[in-house]
Amino acid sequence: xxxxxxxxxxxxxxxxxxxxxxxxxxxxxxxxxxxxxxxxxxxxxxxxxxxxxxxxxxxxxxxxxxxxxxxxxxxxxxxxxxxxxxxxxxxxxxxxxxxxxxxxxxxxxxxxxxxxxxxxxxxxx
Numbered sequence: 001x002x003x004x005x006x007x008x009x010x011x012x013x014x015x016x017x018x019x020x021x022x023x024x025x026x027x028x029x030x031x032x033x034x035x036x037x038x039x040x041x042x043x044x045x046x047x048x049x050x051x052x053x054x055x056x057x058x059x060x061x062x063x064x065x066x067x068x069x070x071x072x073x074x075x076x077x078x079x080x081x082x083x084x085x086x087x088x089x090x091x092x093x094x095x096x097x098x099x100x101x102x103x104x105x106x107x108x109x110x111x112x113x114x115x116x117x118x119x120x121x122x123x124x125x
Contacts, residue, residue, distance in 0.1 A: 014040045015121035019067045022046075025098065027059035027079060032098065036063070039117060043077065043101040047085060051094055055079050061100065065120060072112045076103030 017036045023046045025032045034048030044063075062073040077100040085095040105113065 014038045015117060016123065018120050018122045019065060021063065021065040021070070021116070021120055024062045024064075025059055025077075025079075025100070026061070028054060028056040030055060034098065037097070039121065041102075041113065041117070043080070043099065045097060045099040047095055047097050049093055050096060052082070052084070052096070055082055059100065063116065065116075068120060070112075070116060070120065072109065072116070075105070075109055075113075077101060078103060 015038065017039055021036045021039075023032075023034055023036050023044065025034075025046075030053045032048050032050065032053070034046035036044050036046045038045050057079050059077050059079055061075050061077050062071070063075065064071045080099040080101055082096060082098045085097050087095070102113075
């Protein structure tokens with residue numbers, strides 16, 4: 001039964017991430033570090049503190065979680081959006097949200113991504 005549930009999690013649906021799972025995105029000499037909010041087999045979105053920066057569409061990222069000693073690096077991706085997060089109340093801290101689509105993944109990347117989705121996510125978004 002648990003295997004059936006896990007198998008269903010490996011389709012193209014988006015899932016909320018459980019716990020602290022972070023991303024380091026490198027693009028055009030710029031580095032962004034943020035907390036992953038949603039993830040799927042196709043890509044992910046994350047929030048970070050900072051101002052708008054010039055980003056190239058092509059990028060590379062690393063994903064890590066200290067809770068599960070999970071680390072996935074050198075994942076090719078393409079930036080889909082990078083936008084300001086608007087809050088209900090004024091704040092001196094600028095939050096942004098970035099969405100990326102994964103590039104072509106090799107076997108190791110695909111296996112680790114599947115592990116992350118099966119073990120470090122909550123319900124579907």
